[in-house]
Amino acid sequence: MSTAPVKKTNQLGFEILDYRGSKTTLCAGCGHNAITERLIEAAWTMGVEPWRVAKVSGIGCSSKTPAYFLGQSHGFNALHGRAPAVATGAMLANQTLRCVVVSGDGDTASIGMGQFIHMLRRNPPMTYIIENNGVYGLTKGQFSATADIGSTLKNGTPNHLAPIDCCQLALELGATFVARSFSGDKRQLSAILKACMGHNGLAVVDVISPCTTFNDHSGSTKSYSYMKDHEEPIHDIDFVPHYEDIAVEYEEGAAREVTLHDGSRLVLRKLERDYDPSDRLHALQALYAAASAREVLTGILYVEPARENLMESLKVSAEPLATLPEHLVRPGPEALEAVVEEFR
Amino acid sequence: MQATPTAPSPLDGFDSSAPRTPIVNDFSIQVATANGSGSQTSNNVLMRSIFQMGVPVSGKNLFPSNIAGLPTWFTIRASRHGYIGRKKEIDFLVAMNPESAREDVESLAPGAAVVFDEPLKLDQVRSDLHFYPVPFDKLVGPVCPEAKLRKLVRNMIYTGVMAHLLGIEIEEVRRALFKQFGERKRKAAEMNWGAVLAGQEFAAANLPKTDPYRVQRMEATHGRIIIDGNTASALGCVFAGVTVLTWYPITPSSSLAEALIHYLEKLRIDSETGRRTFAIVQAEDELAAIGMAIGAGWAGARAMTCTSGPGISLMSEFIGLGYYAEIPAVVIDVQRAGPSTGLPTRTMQCDTLPNAVLSHGDTMHPVYFPSSPEECFSMSHDAFDLAEGFQTPVFVNTDLDLGMNNWMSEPFAYPQTPIDRGKVLSPEDLERLGGFARYRDVDGDGVCYRTLPGTNHAAAGYFTRGTGHNDKAGYSEREDDFANNLDRLRRKFESIRAALPAPEIQPREGARIGMVYYGTSRYACEEARDQLSAENGVEIALFRAKAWPFDPVLHDFCASFERVYVVEQNRDAQLLSLMRMELSAESIAKLRKVNYYGGLPLDARTVSDAILAQEQEAAR
Structure with missing residues (x-):
């Protein structure tokens, strides 16, 4: 009698297949595909209920990716640069949703900049991933606003404009979770994405994600080879989900632990410098210093687990507004009579 | 600005003291003040006290896009016939603004009456009017010891003067005034009441009545309320069970959002837990406002935004997405005069065609055309059922005249049907x-x-x-x-x-022509129908469209008449353009345009004159 192989499931009994979506239509080797894989792993590991997830994106290569993960979830590929508004609206309607927004550097740093910065101010509970390749892929290779000065297009045209650093902006505007990673850094990106899912507010992750077709050449500062030489992790990240109670081994004094809202724990092992992820000013200084050294600082730059999120500050009923019964949303005839009386 | 001297009047020898046949409950008052001088309260008290006398009344605030200082006019029309559209001719002027006073007086027809601030010496401008000089500064001192407040309180004096001259019962003025101030502002109300009495007493002692205008008690306003369209729309949303409002401030829709916030906070917060059954976000712009509404509608909320023309332009891309991806959202457009920034404080029906087909590609959206506060209430309410029932963005096109002015209204009827959430699978x-x-x-x-x-x-x-x-x-x-x-x-x-709601059709015996109109053009059109009948023997059947897409009965209506006048408050005949998309070639050939686009509420005379001119042309 043969026994069927035991399927590996997460704590909800789901297989990793349940977190996959349709087949990617992006280019082979695209950094975005690697991010999709990490998202699938993170959601599976964290035991996120697929039906509870709302995936929202704008327009661009990155924004196509929500079709490639969590196929059982609702997804909304909305308008260029407008994912923050759509995702915020969805959370207003139903704050029990787990919202993941996927955006790109054109989508966030150019056309959607206004929505991005106002989303930062509001702190809606959601994960916001910027798949940052410094180039417009779908329109075949124009510079985006995150391209570095001196980097070149595939045809050699140099960029003269200063880049927008979305992590700096996020820190300036009060974001409660800011991270940067590299699509090729499996371990770090996985840990960061899991931490995002445990954060009770807006988690912004800027992921450098090389474009193999238009921006993986010697003049690019967002290519695989450039990133290998210039990535500078600020710490080694261990992540302990809330349902695991295994003590993580780490040397006293060499690591820092952050407990997230859902009870998950982040363990940030120091590398070379003394890095405090609860110090906004320090985070900004580190980013400025790295930029002038032409390094790409990666890791969790800042985390503030306790701040009130948008839904808390609006004092919205915990039940989803979307499905509140009529008697809770339509006041009775006597209420209308009383109002009308004011105008007699 | 230097005013030009008035030419000798054809009525030289006008004797303002000669006895006149009284004109009862049929006149218009215009109060000319400076923006920010607090005249709004006085005007509302005056309007409301006429209303309380049982006389049909309407009030229109013609104000500048400015916080303080520029000229503002408030017109009140009393009409025993129930005409509540704007009347072009001014019968009674209250001239309080030195900036505009001469021009205001010069524009009056002979025989009109003028209450004015004595130092302006307006009685030297013309000799064919009834003048009533009032020394406002002298009168305000004794009733308002605080110098700071005098600028505000002096306006209440003209309310007292007018009450005396028109014969408005002083007790009704008192009731209107105390209602206006409310219980919490009792002290302010007392001081203003003193000003009313000072005005009344001064007029009684010093101003012998020479003009023919009178208010007499009627029973035509019983059971009615006075309310602005924006508040009515907001209440429609509250009782439709709106759960998400995302908006960006813009005149003239801001007061709709503010009224909605007020009533949601009053009626939809759980008294025990303090939790809210609604969420409101003031967005960073109209793109985000409609984007959040679309996101919320997608996730199942009863979501809405309210805006005006420039906001509509910004919302265009999202409306197309909502149409194509089939997502409910309600957009209340309180229209103002465009294009571009246009006249932000003036009214127009200029988003009719834009909203009906807003966004690129082949798009079509239902649009409601409310004409009254009752319809602001009922159509704003119905728009949510329509949006969710058909999974699409829905427009409610009101306008500044309806939204920001006070109107007589029947009390609102409580919704008779349960909330319809549409085809949602559990x-x-x-x-x-x-x-x-x-x-x-x-x-x-x-x-x-x-x-x-x-x-x-x-x-x-x-x-x-x-x-x-x-x-x-x-x-x-x-x-x-x-x-x-x-x-x-x-x-x-x-x-x-x-x-969508059926149109309101008013057949007419012997009518060979028809008139099609919508929204606030209603009042001028109905009055123009009566004017043309009484003055010219021209009979017209009426068709008031309440929504787009049109009811099929429009085809029959147009087929029944030789010519059909389409009356609109825009230049480009926008409703007529929508009619052309649907009607037969024979019916299209019958359509005639009547368009007004000056930014003031449409008046009957403009409509009558335009139709008469075209009828005379057709008869040649």
Whole structure:
């Protein structure tokens, strides 16, 4: 009698297949595909209920990716640069949703900049991933606003404009979770994405994600080879989900632990410098210093687990507004009579 | 600005003291003040006290786009016939603003009456008017010891003067005034009441009545309320069970959002837990405002935004997405005069055509045309059922005249039907059906079934997109998928047509011509019908459109008459353009334009003159 192989499931009994979506239509080797894989792993590991997830994106290569993960979830590929508004609206309607927004550097740093910065101010509970390749892929290779000065297009045209650093902006505007990673850094990106899912507010992750077709050449500062030489992790990240109670081994004094809202724990092992992820000013200084050294600082730059999120500050009923019964949303005839009386 | 001297009047020898036949309950008052001088309260008290005398009344605030200082006019019309449109001619002027006073006086027809601030010496400007000089500064001192407040309180004096001159019962003025100030501002009310009495007493002792205008008690306003359209719209939303409001401030829609916030906070916060059954976000711009409403509508909220013309332009892309991805949202457009920034504080019906087909590509959206506070209430309410029932953005096109002015209104009727959330599948439905195809026309009405994010079933999820899709919501570039979907959306629009309110048709014995109009043009059109009948023997049948797409009876109406005048407050005949999209060639040939686009509320005389001129042309 043969026994069927035991399927590996997460704590909800789901297989990793349940977190996959349709087949990617992006280019082979695209950094975005690697991010999709990490998202699938993170959601599976964290035991996120697929039906509870709302995936929202704008327009661009990155924004196509929500079709490639969590196929059982609702997804909304909305308008260029407008994912923050759509995702915020969805959370207003139903704050029990787990919202993941996927955006790109054109989508966030150019056309959607206004929505991005106002989303930062509001702190809606959601994960916001910027798949940052410094180039417009779908329109075949124009510079985006995150391209570095001196980097070149595939045809050699140099960029003269200063880049927008979305992590700096996020820190300036009060974001409660800011991270940067590299699509090729499996371990770090996985840990960061899991931490995002445990954060009770807006988690912004800027992921450098090389474009193999238009921006993986010697003049690019967002290519695989450039990133290998210039990535500078600020710490080694261990992540302990809330349902695991295994003590993580780490040397006293060499690591820092952050407990997230859902009870998950982040363990940030120091590398070379003394890095405090609860110090906004320090985070900004580190980013400025790295930029002038032409390094790409990666890791969790800042985390503030306790701040009130948008839904808390609006004092919205915990039940989803979307499905509140009529008697809770339509006041009775006597209420209308009383109002009308004011105008007699 | 230097005023030009007045030419000798044809009425030289006008004797203002000669006795006149009284003109009862049929006149207009214009109060000219400076913006920010606190005259609004005095004007509302004056209007309300006429209303309390049982006389049909309307009030229109013609104000500048400015916080303080520029000239403002408030017109009050009393009409025993119940005409509440703007009357072009001013019968009684209250001239308080030195900046505009001479020009205001010069524009009056001979025989009009003028209450004015004595130092302006307006009685030297013309000799063919009834003048009533009032020393406002002298009178305000004793009733208002605080010098700071005098600028505000002196305006209440003219309310007392007018009450005396027109014969408004002083007790009604008192009632109106104390209602206006409310219980919490009792002290301010007392001081203003003192000013009313000072004005009344001064007029009684010093101003012998020479003009013919009188108010006499009637019974024509019994049971009615006075309310502005924006408050009425906001209440319609509250009782429709709105759950998400995302908005960006813009005149003249801001007061709608503010009224909605006021009533939601009053009526929809759980008194025990303090939790709210609504969420409100003031967005960073109109793109975000409509984007959040679309996101919320997608996730199942009763979501809305309110805006005006410039906001509509910014919302255009999202409205197209809402149409194509089939997401409910209610957009209340309180129209103001455009194009561009235009006249932000003046009224117009200039978003009729834009909203009906807003956004690029083949798009069509239902648009309600409320004409009164009752319809602001009922149509704003109905718009939510329509939006969710047909999974599409819905417009409610009001305008500044309706939204920001006070109107007499019947009390609002409580909604008679339960809230209709449309075709939404539950986990149990999905279990029974074994799945669903998001854009499959199961019922043949063009309206498909949807699921909400967060529905606990493995088959609930689907991918919403503005890109081409097949009936399972999958990405598709196939020509048949794309064309079939556009055809289904057109079928859905036909289903929407049947769900919209029927027009108001007023047949007319002997009528050979018809008039089509909508929204606030109603009042001028109805009065013009009576004017043309009484003065010229021209009989006209009326058709008031309440929504787009039109009721099919429009075809019969147009077919029944030799000519059909389409009256609108815009330049480009926008409703007429929509009619051309639907009517037969024979009917289209009968359409005639009547367009006013000066930014003031439409008046009957403008309509009558325009129709008469074209009728005379046709008779040649």
